[in-house]
Amino acid sequence: MALGIKFAQIIPLFPYRVFMQWDLIDPTESGSYTFTIERSGSSAGPWELLQAGLQNNYNHIDDFRDQPDHPVDGKINLFSLQRQVYYRVTVVPPSGCINQAQTDPQGLYRVSAGPLADGLRRRLQHDEAIIFQRLNGVRLAVLKRRRWGERCTMCYDVLTKTVTKEHCPECYGTSFKLGYWDPVVTFGRIYPPNNVMPQTTSKDKKEASQHLITLLDVPMVQDQDLIVEIDTNERHRVESQKQTELRRKSVHQQVTTSLIDRGSVEYELMVDTREVPPLL
Numbered sequence: 001m002a003l004g005i006k007f008a009q010i011i012p013l014f015p016y017r018v019f020m021q022w023d024l025i026d027p028t029e030s031g032s033y034t035f036t037i038e039r040s041g042s043s044a045g046p047w048e049l050l051q052a053g054l055q056n057n058y059n060h061i062d063d064f065r066d067q068p069d070h071p072v073d074g075k076i077n078l079f080s081l082q083r084q085v086y087y088r089v090t091v092v093p094p095s096g097c098i099n100q101a102q103t104d105p106q107g108l109y110r111v112s113a114g115p116l117a118d119g120l121r122r123r124l125q126h127d128e129a130i131i132f133q134r135l136n137g138v139r140l141a142v143l144k145r146r147r148w149g150e151r152c153t154m155c156y157d158v159l160t161k162t163v164t165k166e167h168c169p170e171c172y173g174t175s176f177k178l179g180y181w182d183p184v185v186t187f188g189r190i191y192p193p194n195n196v197m198p199q200t201t202s203k204d205k206k207e208a209s210q211h212l213i214t215l216l217d218v219p220m221v222q223d224q225d226l227i228v229e230i231d232t233n234e235r236h237r238v239e240s241q242k243q244t245e246l247r248r249k250s251v252h253q254q255v256t257t258s259l260i261d262r263g264s265v266e267y268e269l270m271v272d273t274r275e276v277p278p279l280l
């Protein structure tokens, strides 16, 4: 199958920024992937180039403040944009342009959601961020697992397509160099095992360490991503994720995680969030 790319989410970070995240489909090549991001007022174009030559990333933030034709004068922001905004992303794999792929154009707002839903969503996102920050939340670092890129040179076996080292310092068991993407700092609430309904009657040790985490909706997490409690350095592996929706717009996500044992390779990963401001 040929390489493909699709959006995982396009979410407004009111009032000036838009966060977008994508997934690659069948990224079989090992090496560096390059991305181009474009924006348009129409799904048919014309397309305005926002970023070219972006190497190896799974997300991009379109910041309206960065753009000379969208000055921060209190007038132009996401609330005042009357028209729809569309994005598209093109990926070039290590083998070059001949194998490139492009997302379908995707709008920021769903067609069915009007201004009220957008205002409500923004309000909820804001409230939730405040609640998480001030009342019962903890600071979390979300580390998305690498699912494409340069394969591990120390332990990846090309023939069996598996990792051969349990404690690999290059891929941390993911088979890809560096293992995880840079951390994104967010806020969430962690419900300890006592509050989690047991999923099965199995006496499996993993069941005992299952937690439920509610966190803000950017970035969207997937199975096997890492969530690190910044204050305690406790590390969780995501087992499943579901969105909480408001008129088809999610404001937070709920994930079931298993707490990783301290001796595991995931604890050897350096997670430095000092230079990373929270997204919201």
Ligand SMILES: [Zn+2]
Binding pocket: 152, 153, 154, 155, 156, 163, 165, 168, 169, 170, 171, 172, 173, 174, 175
């Ligand atoms: Zn490795």
